[in-house]
Amino acid sequence: KAGVTQTPRYLIKTRGQQVTLSCSPISGHRSVSWYQQTPGQGLQFLFEYFSETQRNKGNFPGRFSGRQFSNSRSEMNVSTLELGDSALYLCASSAAGATNEKLFFGSGTQLSVL
Amino acid sequence: AQTVTQSQPEMSVQEAETVTLSCTYDTSESDYYLFWYKQPPSRQMILVIRQEAYKQQNATENRFSVNFQKAAKSFSLKISDSQLGDAAMYFCAYRRAQGAQKLVFGQGTRLTINP
Numbered sequence: 001k002a003g004v005t006q007t008p009r010y011l012i013k014t015r016g017q018q019v020t021l022s023c024s025p026i027s028g029h030r031s032v033s034w035y036q037q038t039p040g041q042g043l044q045f046l047f048e049y050f051s052e053t054q055r056n057k058g059n060f061p062g063r064f065s066g067r068q069f070s071n072s073r074s075e076m077n078v079s080t081l082e083l084g085d086s087a088l089y090l091c092a093s094s095a096a097g098a099t100n101e102k103l104f105f106g107s108g109t110q111l112s113v114l
Numbered sequence: 115a116q117t118v119t120q121s122q123p124e125m126s127v128q129e130a131e132t133v134t135l136s137c138t139y140d141t142s143e144s145d146y147y148l149f150w151y152k153q154p155p156s157r158q159m160i161l162v163i164r165q166e167a168y169k170q171q172n173a174t175e176n177r178f179s180v181n182f183q184k185a186a187k188s189f190s191l192k193i194s195d196s197q198l199g200d201a202a203m204y205f206c207a208y209r210r211a212q213g214a215q216k217l218v219f220g221q222g223t224r225l226t227i228n229p
Contacts, residue, residue: 033215043219056214088157097215105159
C-alpha cells in the first residue's frame with residue numbers, strides 16, 4: 001500500500017502570493033489532518049477533514065483554508081502569504097478519524113516565503 | 115488547554131547504550147492517549163510507541179519502552195541498545211480520547227547517537 005503522498009516537496013513563494021498544497025492519503029483512509037511545523041512554534045494543528053467536511057480547526061487565521069475531495073485527497077491553501085508562513089506542512093491520514101486510530105504522516109511540503 | 119513539555123532540546127548517547135527522553139503534559143481529562151513520534155531527516159513523522167491513559171501497564175515496542183506516571187503527568191521514553199538509525203528528532207504528543215483527533219506536540223528532543 002502506498003503511504004501518504006504530499007506534493008510538492010519544496011515550494012518557494014513571495015509575500016502576498018497564494019499557495020496550494022496537496023495530500024493524497026493512504027488508500028481507504030477518509031480522514032486527513034494538516035499540521036504546520038516551524039522552529040519557533042513547533043508542530044501545530046491546522047485542521048482535519050473527514051468525508052469532505054472540515055471537522056476540526058486549529059487557531060490559524062482565515063488565510064489558511066482547506067478542502068477534501070470525494071476520493072479523500074485534500075488540499076490546503078494559504079492566501080496572501082507572509083514571511084511567517086514559511087514552514088514544513090505535514091499531512092496525516094487515518095481510516096475513520098477515530099481518536100484511537102494510528103495516524104500515518106507524509107514527508108511534508110517545505111514552504112519558503114521570500 | 116492541553117500542553118506537552120519536553121525539557122531536553124538535545125540528548126546524545128553512545129551506540130548500544132540506553133537513553134531516556136523526558137516528557138510532561140498537562141490536562142484535566144482522565145482519558146487520553148500519549149505518543150512518541152520519531153522524525154528523521156526524511157521529515158516523515160513515524161509512530162514509535164503509544165500509551166492509553168486508562169492502561170496502567172507501560173507500553174513496550176521492541177527496544178522502546180515508556181514509563182507512564184499518570185498522577186505525575188509524566189511520560190518518558192527509554193531506548194535500549196541504541197542504534198545509529200535511532201538518531202532523529204523525537205516528539206512527545208497528546209491526544210484526547212474524545213472529540214477532536216488533533217495531536218498536541220512537545221517541542222521535540224534531538225537525539226544523537228555516537229558510534
